[in-house]
Amino acid sequence: MSEKRNLRIALLEDNHEQAARVLRWIESNGYHCSVFNTADEFQRGFRKSSFDVVVLDWMLEGTSTGLDVLEWIRKTLTSDIPVIFATSRQAEEDIVTALRAGADDYLAKPVRQHELLARLYALARRAQPETELLECPPYVFDTANREVRMNDDPVKLTEKEYELALFLFRNRGRVLSRQHLLTSVWGTSAELNTRTVDTHASRLRKKLNLLASERWKLTSIYQHGYRLEEHTSH
Numbered sequence: 001m002s003e004k005r006n007l008r009i010a011l012l013e014d015n016h017e018q019a020a021r022v023l024r025w026i027e028s029n030g031y032h033c034s035v036f037n038t039a040d041e042f043q044r045g046f047r048k049s050s051f052d053v054v055v056l057d058w059m060l061e062g063t064s065t066g067l068d069v070l071e072w073i074r075k076t077l078t079s080d081i082p083v084i085f086a087t088s089r090q091a092e093e094d095i096v097t098a099l100r101a102g103a104d105d106y107l108a109k110p111v112r113q114h115e116l117l118a119r120l121y122a123l124a125r126r127a128q129p130e131t132e133l134l135e136c137p138p139y140v141f142d143t144a145n146r147e148v149r150m151n152d153d154p155v156k157l158t159e160k161e162y163e164l165a166l167f168l169f170r171n172r173g174r175v176l177s178r179q180h181l182l183t184s185v186w187g188t189s190a191e192l193n194t195r196t197v198d199t200h201a202s203r204l205r206k207k208l209n210l211l212a213s214e215r216w217k218l219t220s221i222y223q224h225g226y227r228l229e230e231h232t233s234h
Helices: 016-028 039-048 066-077 092-100 113-127 159-170 178-186 195-207
Strands: 008-012 032-036 053-056 083-087 105-108 133-136 139-142 147-150 175-177 216-221 225-230
Touching (some): 008 039, 016 032, 053 066, 083 113, 175 178, 195 216
Parallel strands (some): 008 032
Antiparallel strands (some): 139 147, 175 225
């Protein structure tokens, strides 16, 4: 991730006091955080938006547990979004169970502020490693010089078109909400209409040939956002 403030974090925590504390820590560090108190709220939120990292409590009100939510994430959404468990369950068998179920990290409660923030950022960087060259043939992104080439030919993009294209290719295969794209490309304080994303996406389709007939396709997800996907047959 090029900037820490671009991180979008989903927190599932049924203890309102604990949730408020963690939210304060996260947002004071410049990240964006959405808090959910139940598994149902969490799933509804994920259908409307998208996130870079998930923090899950294990024990929740109702019949669902954090493990149930993790299973839903891995089966329904995407297999690669980083997930951290933050829970008072500290037995070795619990940790092993969570990691085998697909968790990427495990924090014991009471959670410490700086440790949590460091783990969040480390997971996000691991999921989206920063490299000077990002190669997704026929495209090559030169992040040091902020340039993109298509079939070895330079493509002229505006600053925001380039940032949006780079973010989409770094997150290829993922469904990204318009709000996620606004936050990550234009910044958390940007007071922009989501039509801004649509306009830039339309330009990228033309300039980078991200059409259905090409190797890479930028698809609009109705009432949600966009997904950049590769056609393996090409």
